[in-house]
Amino acid sequence: MFKKQLLIFSGVMFLLIVTLGSCKSKYEKLKASNDNAKKYQEAVKFYNKKDYSKALGLFEDLVTRYRGRAEAEDLFYYYAYTNYKLKDYTSARFHFKTFADTYPSSPRAEECRFIAAYCYYLDSPIYSLDQENTTKAIESLQLFINLYPKSDRVTEASKLIQNLRDKLEQKSYANSKLYLTIGDYQSAVIAFGNTLRDYPDTKYAEELEFLTIRAQYEYSRVSRENRQEDRFNQTIAYADEFTEKYPSSKFLKEAADYKKDSQEGIIKAKKFMAELNANPKLAEKIAKKDTVTSQPPSIKDRDNQKIPY
Numbered sequence: 001m002f003k004k005q006l007l008i009f010s011g012v013m014f015l016l017i018v019t020l021g022s023c024k025s026k027y028e029k030l031k032a033s034n035d036n037a038k039k040y041q042e043a044v045k046f047y048n049k050k051d052y053s054k055a056l057g058l059f060e061d062l063v064t065r066y067r068g069r070a071e072a073e074d075l076f077y078y079y080a081y082t083n084y085k086l087k088d089y090t091s092a093r094f095h096f097k098t099f100a101d102t103y104p105s106s107p108r109a110e111e112c113r114f115i116a117a118y119c120y121y122l123d124s125p126i127y128s129l130d131q132e133n134t135t136k137a138i139e140s141l142q143l144f145i146n147l148y149p150k151s152d153r154v155t156e157a158s159k160l161i162q163n164l165r166d167k168l169e170q171k172s173y174a175n176s177k178l179y180l181t182i183g184d185y186q187s188a189v190i191a192f193g194n195t196l197r198d199y200p201d202t203k204y205a206e207e208l209e210f211l212t213i214r215a216q217y218e219y220s221r222v223s224r225e226n227r228q229e230d231r232f233n234q235t236i237a238y239a240d241e242f243t244e245k246y247p248s249s250k251f252l253k254e255a256a257d258y259k260k261d262s263q264e265g266i267i268k269a270k271k272f273m274a275e276l277n278a279n280p281k282l283a284e285k286i287a288k289k290d291t292v293t294s295q296p297p298s299i300k301d302r303d304n305q306k307i308p309y
Contacts, residue, residue: 006158008270031057036065040075047078052085080112084119095120117141121160127171138164169199173208180211184218208252212239217258220265225276228269232262303309 025200030042044059059079066072073299081097096116100109124134141157141164149155176191192212196205216238220231239259 021187027054031061036198040066040071044078047082050085052082056082056086072284073106073108075097077108077112080115084115089119089123091122107176110148110151110153113144113147114151116158117144118160119155121164124164124167127167131171133170134167165199169195169202169204172198173202173204176208177211178213181216181219185215187218188215206246206249206251209238209242210249211243212241212255213255213258217262218227220262225269225272227274229266232265232269235259235262241281 030039031053033101039058040062043055043062046052046055048056055078059075059082062075063079066075072308076095076099080092080099083089083095093116096112096119099106100116103109106112117137118267120133120137120140124131124137139163145154145157151157162287172195176188176195179185179188180190189212192208192215196208201209201224213235216231216235220228221234223231236259239255239262242249242255246252248256
């Protein structure tokens with residue numbers, strides 16, 4: 001009985017192996033053949049069955065053979081979408097753009113131009129990483145809007161652009177705060193200003209303007225005494241502007257504390273400078289010290305370079 005079951009099982013396995021082997025052989029045989037029409041027909045079938053890997057293998061063999069033929073437009077369209085379905089967005093955007101450039105009068109050109117830009121969007125990484133693809137996605141989507149201003153896809157393209165800009169804004173916000181975290185206070189003040197300039201409608205505006213007060217105060221505090229009066233006065237100016245602009249801010253008390261501390265810092269700095277005038281040697285020693293750091297460029301000008309430590 002056991003031997004009989006074993007024989008039946010072995011026979012089933014043999015038939016299964018033979019069947020699978022023949023299927024594979026059939027595909028490989030087709031792939032190696034010169035029957036382009038048959039190969040194209042089967043590639044489309046694989047695509048419609050969502051077997052994109054096999055479809056891609058066949059389409060790749062056909063793209064050069066069909067170049068210049070009437071069927072080429074459909075073939076290249078399928079080829080681009082096959083890469084897209086396989087989530088190879090780098091290849092897909094290239095082929096979609098190539099299709100739009102090669103067949104600008106095609107009714108599919110608009111769609112392919114949009115999907116090419118969308119592939120950049122899909123390849124845009126999280127805000128903390130390099131944002132080259134984010135910038136390229138914005139440029140490509142804006143180009144699409146410029147080329148097809150009456151397209152039904154313009155609204156979607158505009159929403160995607162806003163999403164990408166939000167990501168760049170978040171990166172700028174995080175990078176500028178990092179200067180404050182590492183104690184590079186002058187750079188922090190400048191970076192906060194750059195973020196506010198580059199993104200005037202940012203949702204982080206109130207926080208960034210408050211952090212500008214904090215960074216300016218810390219910068220003033222660690223500066224040479226002969227520079228402190230001017231820098232503390234700048235802190236006070238930032239605090240006054242903030243209080244006027246955000247009268248109900250949760251940072252209001254802290255802003256007032258920085259103003260008060262800055263006023264006291266000015267008194268101390270003036271007292272020190274009076275003593276310094278009576279001691280030329282100490283004045284010469286102090287003059288050799290400086291806390292000024294180089295000005296960081298705007299977050300847009302930095303082109304997503306890492307913050308120097």
